[in-house]
Amino acid sequence: MESDLHHVLGDLVVVNHRLTRVAARAAGGTESPALWRTLSVLRISGPVRLGALAENSRVSQPTATNLVTALEERGWVSRRVDPTDARASLIEASAAGLAALNAWRDELVTALMPLFADLGADEIELLRGAVEIVAARVDAVETAGAIGAVDAPGAEQMARS
Incomplete structure (x- = not known):
């Protein structure tokens, strides 16, 4: 089971990076991904x-x-x-920056729509469930401040891996 999870998480990281690159190319953005x-x-x-x-x-x-800068x-x-x-100094995103980020994310999603347009309702729900699982774990870790944080769900197991 742990070996399966290890492989699935590795695949998830890789496919996430690939999906982001495909979306960025399709959207044709000119800003640096680092921004x-x-x-x-x-x-x-x-x-x-x-x-x-x-x-x-x-x-x-x-x-x-x-x-x-x-x-x-x-x-x-x-x-x-x-x-x-x-x-x-403290650096914070401005309203304009957050609006630009939201617009860029919308461009990425719009660019990806043709790739996923043929998914059925069950497949969309499966993706939604996977996103919720991943988001909950990442949110908990970011809130706790570190992957090894004991109160993050599953963090104790992650620390042992």
Whole structure:
């Protein structure tokens, strides 16, 4: 059972990346995927310091600085003084940035619709159930702050794997 789960999760990660690339190509977007990832991280995390943004985005701090600068130029993020340390800034997605992210996601979904248009109601429900399972686990881990967090559902098992 554990071996099956290991393979299924590996396949899920790979197919997710492939699906995202197919959608991005089909949508024909011109923005860097890193900009969208950064906005997505900010949507989930809320206002964060640059170092935390870099860590959550899995990029170097200089790369995060460049991404934030590009997003600021578009009006998609803003910086404000960290109330706990006036020397530091908090970066947060702006309403315009979140609207752009929503529009981009809608473009991706629209581009994918022809690929999935022939699914039946049962298959759509199966996908919906799979998304709910994955989303619940990811939400719990992100809320807890780390994969090894004991109170995240299944995290104890993940830590042993």
